[in-house]
Amino acid sequence: MSRVxxxxxxLSKRFVLHHERYRxxxxxxxxxxxxxxxxxxxxxxxxxxxxxxxxxxxxxxGENGSGKSTLLKIIAGILRPTSGSIHVxxxxxxxxxxxxxxxxxxxxxxxxxxxxxxLGFTRDEIEQxxxxxxxxxxxxxxxxxxxxxxxxxxxxxLGFAVAINSDPDVLITDExxxxxxxxxxxxxxxxIDDLMRRGKTIIFVSHSxxxxxxxxxxxxxxxxxxxxxxxxxxxxxxxxxxxxxxxxRERRGETEPDEVTAAAGVDASRRWGSRELEITRxxxxxxxxxxxxxxxxxxxVTIRIHYLAxxxxxxxxxxxxxxxxEHVHLNGPNTGAAGLPIxxxxxxxxxxxxxxxxxxxRGLYTLSVAAYDEHGxxxxxxxxxxxxxxxxxxxxxEAYGMVWMDAEWCHEPGWRAPxxxxxxxxxxxGGER
Amino acid sequence: MGLWRYRELVRNFVVRDLKARxxxxxxxxxxxxxxxxxxxxxxxxxxxxxWHRDYRDxxxxxxxxxxxxxxxxxxxxxxxxxxTGNAHLIKKVxxxxxxxxxxxxxxxxxxxxxxxxxxLLLAAAFGFWPHPLLLLLPVVMLVQVLFLTGVAxxxxxxxxxxxxxxxxxxxxxxxxxxxxxxxYSVEDLTQQYARWIYYxxxxxxxxxxxxxxxxxxxxxxxxxxxxxxxxxxxxxxxGYLFFLRRAADFGExx
Numbered sequence: 018m019s020r021v022x023x024x025x026x027x028l029s030k031r032f033v034l035h036h037e038r039y040r041x042x043x044x045x046x047x048x049x050x051x052x053x054x055x056x057x058x059x060x061x062x063x064x065x066x067x068x069x070x071x072x073x074x075x076x077x078x079g080e081n082g083s084g085k086s087t088l089l090k091i092i093a094g095i096l097r098p099t100s101g102s103i104h105v106x107x108x109x110x111x112x113x114x115x116x117x118x119x120x121x122x123x124x125x126x127x128x129x130x131x132x133x134x135x136l137g138f139t140r141d142e143i144e145q146x147x148x149x150x151x152x153x154x155x156x157x158x159x160x161x162x163x164x165x166x167x168x169x170x171x172x173x174x175l176g177f178a179v180a181i182n183s184d185p186d187v188l189i190t191d192e193x194x195x196x197x198x199x200x201x202x203x204x205x206x207x208x209i210d211d212l213m214r215r216g217k218t219i220i221f222v223s224h225s226x227x228x229x230x231x232x233x234x235x236x237x238x239x240x241x242x243x244x245x246x247x248x249x250x251x252x253x254x255x256x257x258x259x260x261x262x263x264x265x266r267e268r269r270g271e272t273e274p275d276e277v278t279a280a281a282g283v284d285a286s287r288r289w290g291s292r293e294l295e296i297t298r299x300x301x302x303x304x305x306x307x308x309x310x311x312x313x314x315x316x317x318v319t320i321r322i323h324y325l326a327x328x329x330x331x332x333x334x335x336x337x338x339x340x341x342x343e344h345v346h347l348n349g350p351n352t353g354a355a356g357l358p359i360x361x362x363x364x365x366x367x368x369x370x371x372x373x374x375x376x377x378x379r380g381l382y383t384l385s386v387a388a389y390d391e392h393g394x395x396x397x398x399x400x401x402x403x404x405x406x407x408x409x410x411x412x413x414x415e416a417y418g419m420v421w422m423d424a425e426w427c428h429e430p431g432w433r434a435p436x437x438x439x440x441x442x443x444x445x446x447g448g449e450r
Numbered sequence: 451m452g453l454w455r456y457r458e459l460v461r462n463f464v465v466r467d468l469k470a471r472x473x474x475x476x477x478x479x480x481x482x483x484x485x486x487x488x489x490x491x492x493x494x495x496x497x498x499x500x501w502h503r504d505y506r507d508x509x510x511x512x513x514x515x516x517x518x519x520x521x522x523x524x525x526x527x528x529x530x531x532x533x534t535g536n537a538h539l540i541k542k543v544x545x546x547x548x549x550x551x552x553x554x555x556x557x558x559x560x561x562x563x564x565x566x567x568x569x570l571l572l573a574a575a576f577g578f579w580p581h582p583l584l585l586l587l588p589v590v591m592l593v594q595v596l597f598l599t600g601v602a603x604x605x606x607x608x609x610x611x612x613x614x615x616x617x618x619x620x621x622x623x624x625x626x627x628x629x630x631x632x633x634y635s636v637e638d639l640t641q642q643y644a645r646w647i648y649y650x651x652x653x654x655x656x657x658x659x660x661x662x663x664x665x666x667x668x669x670x671x672x673x674x675x676x677x678x679x680x681x682x683x684x685x686x687x688x689g690y691l692f693f694l695r696r697a698a699d700f701g702e703x704x
Contacts, residue, residue, distance in 0.1 A: 032702065094544035095701040114542040120466050122473070131466060134459035135543050143458070 021106065022187055022218035023069040023092065028101030030062040030087055030242075061087040062242045065101070069235065071186075072409070074209070074219040076233035076250055078226065078257055084242040085222045086191060089113065092220065093189050107186025110136055112177075114191075121165035125156055125175060128164050132179045146182045153204075154178035174201060181208050188212065190221040206232070214379060230254050231343070231381060231405050234311050249310040251405060287401045294330045294362060294388050294397035298323040299404055301384070310406040312375055314413045314421050320370040322386050324398075326362040332391040333359055335368045340383045341419050343402055347382075353391065376421050379410045453546055463553030468560060482561065483568060486516055493633050510573045514664035515632035515657045517565050522598060522653055523623055524558040529602025530609050530619045537704040547697045548690065551602035555595055562591075573664065581667040589675075590659050597652050597682035600689030607693045610703050630654055635661070652681045 034057045062084045069075045077085045090096040092103055093111030119128050129150055133143040151160055154174040156167075164172065180188070188209075209219060209232065223229050229236055229250055236250035238257045246256040300321040303309040312318050322335060336351030350370065352359060384404040388397040415421055472478035490509050497503040497512070532550040533540065540547065566587075570580055609615040630653045636644045647654045655678040662670050696703075 090701065095541065097698040097701070111544060114538075120470070122470060123466065127465070127469075130458070131462040134456070134462040135539070135545060137455060137545065138458060139455070140458045140461075 020071045021068050021104075022071040022073070023075075023106070023220065024104045025068070025088075025092070026066050026102050026104075028062055028065040028088070028091065028103065029060065029099050030084070030091060030096065031099040032059045032061055033057070034059055060242050062091070062098075062239075065239070065242070065244055067237055067244065067247055069218055069220060071106075071218055072213055072216040073235055074213055074221070074233045076229035076236035076253075077220070077222045077239060078229055078236060078254065079239035079245075082241075083239040085239055086113075087242075088239065089189055089191050089220070089222055105187055109187045109189065110180060110183045110185035111189040112180040112191070113189070114176075119164055119172065119176070122163055124163055125151075125160045125167070128175065129179055132176065133183065136180070136183050138183065146184075150175075150178045150182045153182060153208075170198070170201075177201075177205060181205065181212075184212075185217065187218045187220065190219070210381070226254050226258065231383075234407050249308075251310050252308075287403055288399065289401075290388070290396040290398040292398055293328050294324060294326045294333055296322055296386055296388055296398045296400060297325045297365075299384070299386050299400070301404070301406055310404075312406060312408050314376075314378055314408055314410045314415075315374045315423075318372040318375050320372070320384065320386075322368045322370075322388075323365070324362065324368065324388060325365045329361055329363040330397065331361045333362055333397065334389045334391055334393060335359075336387050336389065337370060338385040338387075338402075339377075340385070340402055341377075342381055343383055345419070347377075347419070351389075351393075353393070374423055375408065376423070377408045378413075378415060378419050378421050379408055380419055382406055382408060453549070456546055456549055459545060460549055460553050460556065463549065464557040464560060467554065467557035471557075471561070479564065483565060486513060486520060486565065489516060497633065506576060510576050510578050511635075511661070511665050512633055513569055513572070514661045515630075517562055517569060518594065518657050518660050519627065519630060519632050519653070520565075521558045521562040521594065523627070524561070525555040525598040525602050526605065527619060527623065528554045528558065529598070530605040530616055532602065533606045533610050533700060534613070534704055540700050540704050547700055548603060548693055551606045551693075552599055555598045555602050558598075559591065559595060569664075578665065578667075581663070583663045583667060583669060586659075586663055586670070590656060590663070593679050593682045594656050596679075596686040597656065600682070600684075600686035602689070603686075603693040604689035607696050610696070610700060626651070626653070631657060631661075648677075652678065652685060655681070 065084075065088065077088060079085050087096065089111070090113065091098050092105070093109070093113060095111070095113070119132060123131065126147075129147065130140075130143055133146070133150075151157055154171070154177075156171055156175060159167065159171065164175075167175070180190075212219060219232075221233075233250040235248065236253040237247040238245045238253050240260075245260075246253045300308060300323070301310060301312075302319040302321060303312055304316045304318070306319075320337060322337075324335075326333075334351050334353040336349060336353075338349040339347045341347055352368065382405070383402040384406060385400055385402050386404070387399040389395060389399075390397070413421060471482065490513055493512050494503075494505055494508050497508045498505045529551045532554050533547065536550055539545075539550075574580070605615055605619060629647065630651060631639075631647070636647060636654065636658055639647065648658075655674070659670050659675070659678065662668055
């Protein structure tokens with residue numbers, strides 16, 4: 018089904034820190050007489066293995082100095098691994114710096130050629146993409162102006178335009194997505210989404226955990242050069258957040274809370290409620306009953322809400338909502354509207370929402386879950402758009418919009434509408450208005 | 451070969467070098483001729499006053515060696531800095547690192563070619579009409595590209611590990627200039643010195659050949675050409691191998 022785009026096996030990288038480096042012949046001469054070398058080894062990566070499948074977006078998270086950038090540089094071919102192997106299937110473009118090799122005295126056009134050539138493109142390939150690059154960067158009027166007269170925003174847009182239009186099979190980026198204004202960022206995200214739709218693979222490092230949660234299907238968490246967690250990105254981010262929070266509490270000398278909730282560490286503005294009835298965990302299960310955050314259009318999905326009622330709560334209503342991205346509200350079913358009365362809850366329990374055939378097309382969606390009182394006025398616990406998930410389309414080829422309807426097309430040749438007496442042609446076949 | 455894919459990058463590096471040098475202007479190009487012209491005047495004055503040379507003949511004699519020397523000096527000094535001076539690129543982008551010294555040699559070669567045209571006009575003005583031997587020019591230039599690329603690769607790589615290379619190269623250039631037959635001819639030397647200079651300094655052979663083409667208008671000896679080519683090839687291969695063995699580590703060493 019899915020092919021492997023990048024395979025990293027047993028990768029290790031050792032840096033040797035020379036405290037006294039022989040950077041000059043003078044040093045060398047002096048140290049000829051003192052034989053002992055004071056150097057120290059430092060393992061930036063230790064036995065890192067993972068695979069990224071085609072069409073996935075893969076995030077690398079971790080604290081500063083955890084080896085993220087080293088890993089990217091090794092995959093990009095800038096650094097040589099001490100041991101281990103990397104296999105990349107297809108053309109790889111590494112975008113570790115926007116506008117690498119830009120020259121201030123050259124015009125925008127000349128810089129496009131220079132920058133694209135650094136990325137390994139031939140003249141023909143660059144010419145084919147020139148218009149798209151210029152348009153994407155929104156610099157049509159200034160294309161023949163020397164780069165030194167560009168604003169920094171324009172330079173960044175140009176750099177990103179070249180990279181994203183290079184149309185690689187595997188795109189590697191390092192934080193660079195967090196540049197530009199809101200509008201441009203959204204444009205970049207759209208383009209990345211588009212790359213993924215076309216089965217391209219994206220690997221990126223980010224300090225923005227939200228970005229990783231929303232953009233990446235999979236992730237790994239590096240801790241001091243070792244893989245601490247790997248898997249679906251929301252789970253990896255969650256594990257990392259739990260760890261970071263725990264560390265934070267230890268630093269402040271606090272004790273663990275008695276209940277580690279699903280939303281621990283998440284922005285408080287995304288979760289509210291009085292919490293007599295608490296939603297402790299939310300699981301999404303695919304048609305095989307396995308945890309996942311990537312689902313197939315038309316397949317069955319189960320959303321399982323684990324709750325814990327700290328006291329007896331009468332007639333609660335459980336509900337959920339699905340958004341396309343974060344802003345387009347698609348639905349909002351709840352147990353009240355569905356006619357599932359819950360007399361009371363006390364202690365732990367589970368509520369499930371079973372979707373027989375997922376009617377969503379490819380894209381990134383977010384799930385909200387909530388528990389309210391019977392009138393829907395008082396929130397016990399509301400998790401607002403905390404659970405991102407991806408929908409992929411392997412079987413269904415529909416490409417427009419965001420909804421898939423379980424319907425079929427029919428065609429009857431030779432069928433003619435009885436003329437002009439109020440009958441209508443079948444919808445969508447054309448005919449009369 | 452993987453390098454062929456990157457021909458566009460080589461072209462761009464060369465264009466970048468040339469544009470930066472000429473600052474996008476015709477005047478910029480004319481300025482690049484000012485240095486050899488001034489050197490020619492100064493050396494002609496000295497040659498006429500000290501060695502009693504003929505002023506109608508010395509400028510062409512001198513320039514036929516100096517232009518090729520400038521190509522050499524620009525490539526060797528520039529090549530030494532070509533890796534360390536592009537650290538920002540090397541740390542951020544993966545591309546064959548040998549393209550940096552190579553494009554530097556090539557851009558200096560373009561510069562040489564552009565200077566040859568006004569030089570031929572000047573030579574004609576002094577009565578040295580272009581000779582059919584000019585057809586040999588591309589061959590000698592190719593030999594020079596090989597030699598200079600080998601040297602630039604070696605020094606560029608060495609400078610990553612020993613920054614003193616820069617200083618040493620800067621200092622040695624003047625000595626190399628004097629030890630190369632530019633303002634004198636190898637024939638002026640006694641036989642045994644002449645032989646040593648050809649063996650130890652490939653630029654001496656190369657410049658002597660240019661001078662045969664531009665000034666003496668007499669064909670070079672085939673064995674001499676062969677020895678010169680083999681010598682240049684050897685320098686190229688040694689320099690390239692030395693470079694390739696270390697190039698993969700530049701990302702962390704620069």
